[in-house]
């Protein structure tokens with residue numbers, strides 16, 4: 001969305017909100033163009049104040065409230081960019097998320113199943129968060145999330161989504177990082193609450209000196225943190241392990257994985273469970289134990305180990321360290337792994353010959369070139385785990401064009417009070433399965 005608010009609405013204006021946009025903001029129309037009004041809900045009339053230079057506004061007074069408006073639980077709501085929908089009941093937000101996914105699938109060309117399953121994570125259960133670090137001129141340190149639309153860091157002195165133990169850890173870390181000279185002006189912190197303890201990946205805009213390392217190592221020991229890793233801010237360098245007090249471990253089913261620093265993890269344990277249940281429910285009921293599943297974008301194996309209970313799995317992933325974690329834990333299971341950049345080198349349609357099901361969990365941008373090959377493969381079951389309805393719409397339209405139907409949809413709200421939406425969609429196509437060799441992983 002670009003442009004600015006029409007000249008006739010440069011001052012405060014009354015806005016009648018038609019709907020929520022994909023970003024969770026209310027949308028009204030002015031002179032034919034949509035204007036996004038923050039903190040306004042569908043059906044409301046609000047007094048809105050334009051944000052200078054943008055076609056966005058902020059609700060400053062609610063004139064006619066939505067029946068779903070509630071009091072936001074967090075005092076940082078409206079400043080911290082982490083939550084955008086605390087002023088709407090969680091039930092109404094879940095319905096809105098279902099509608100967003102439904103609209104994407106309808107636009108892609110599918111009829112919807114009679115029932116859409118839903119799951120919603122509870123407050124205080126987020127186990128992964130990417131935070132910003134900012135040093136103020138006086139030396140004090142902020143750890144938190146950016147304000148919406150700008151780089152100001154809002155110190156997270158209250159949070160209703162994070163697991164309490166992680167939140168408590170941040171409290172201590174704030175004082176510790178204030179003493180770390182490598183944080184000159186800014187940095188970032190990725191916290192993962194693994195089963196074996198918290199895993200921290202810190203990035204700073206200056207180099208770590210020996211004193212910094214000692215400070216971080218002492219913090220790890222005092223707080224029983226298995227691992228702290230570091231890398232230079234703004235890079236994707238392989239993280240350096242600063243402190244390792246215990247083995248890093250996380251369980252996927254009966255497998256124990258050692259995820260790399262900053263590893264992708266589903267945002268909540270209950271969200272992960274809902275995703276797994278929906279994926280397993282979407283597998284063909286008669287998949288023989290000797291059958292084959294190709295899993296794309298497998299990460300460290302969140303889904304792979306559960307799939308391997310049902311059939312042989314070929315798990316492909318583009319991030320070498322994540323794949324290595326999966327591969328190391330896969331011993332004795334029916335999991336073959338392959339390192340592959342599926343954008344540059346997608347599996348081809350013919351590579352899927354004889355495969356009983358494809359499970360894919362692509363990044364935010366969607367499956368890109370890989371999707372065309374999946375659609376052309378004719379594999380009977382395609383189970384798509386989505387974290388972005390817009391990408392889902394693009395990718396699913398290729399399945400619609402290839403004659404797939406939509407069997408099942410589950411919408412999972414594991415990013416409570418945000419506009420982020422997860423969905424698991426099961427697409428099927430009646431085909432005669434071609435027999436052929438298992439696709440060969442491309443070992444990197």
Ligand SMILES: C[S@@+](CC[C@H](N)C(=O)[O-])C[C@H]1O[C@@H](n2cnc3c(N)ncnc32)[C@H](O)[C@@H]1O
Nearest residue numbers: 297298299302317318319341342343361362363
């Ligand atoms: C949404 S995560 C899902 C990971 C895993 N399925 C899980 O649930 O933990 C997407 C995964 O895709 C991987 N990925 C991103 N781009 C890729 C590419 N071009 N080729 C292969 N894998 C890619 C990421 O490294 C990440 O592990």
